[in-house]
Amino acid sequence: MSTNTTQLLAEIPLFATMDDEERRQLRAIMKERSFQPGQVVMAADDPEAAFFIIEQGEMEVWLTDTDGKKVVLVDIFQSVVVPPLNCDQRTQRHFTV
Numbered sequence: 001m002s003t004n005t006t007q008l009l010a011e012i013p014l015f016a017t018m019d020d021e022e023r024r025q026l027r028a029i030m031k032e033r034s035f036q037p038g039q040v041v042m043a044a045d046d047p048e049a050a051f052f053i054i055e056q057g058e059m060e061v062w063l064t065d066t067d068g069k070k071v072v073l074v075d076i077f078q079s080v081v082v083p084p085l086n087c088d089q090r091t092q093r094h095f096t097v
Contacts, residue, residue, distance in 0.1 A: 005030070005055060012053065 009015040009023045018026070030053075035041055041052065041059065052059070059076045 005053075008053065008055060 006020070006023045006027050009018070009026060010020075015023060015026065033052075042050075044063070054076060061073045061076065062070050063073065065071050
């Protein structure tokens with residue numbers, strides 16, 4: 001994870017009220033992951049409750065329609081937090097990232 005990650009955290013509203021030391025501590029426990037183009041990060045039926053901060057590149061949020069076709073809902077770019085889509089354990093995620 002680059003040394004600019006702490007600065008990137010400051011630009012994200014969720015972390016903007018933290019001071020520099022809090023952001024450094026958060027960065028210290030973050031795990032860097034890299035993905036290949038087209039690789040699924042979170043599937044609609046995946047129970048994982050992680051969130052992602054896009055440091056470089058972009059992500060696509062999509063679902064499959066009733067005809068089995070991919071429907072892109074949104075493209076997400078750098079500095080955006082991608083929350084776990086099933087934060088409420090009583091509901092199921094309905095789209096893929």
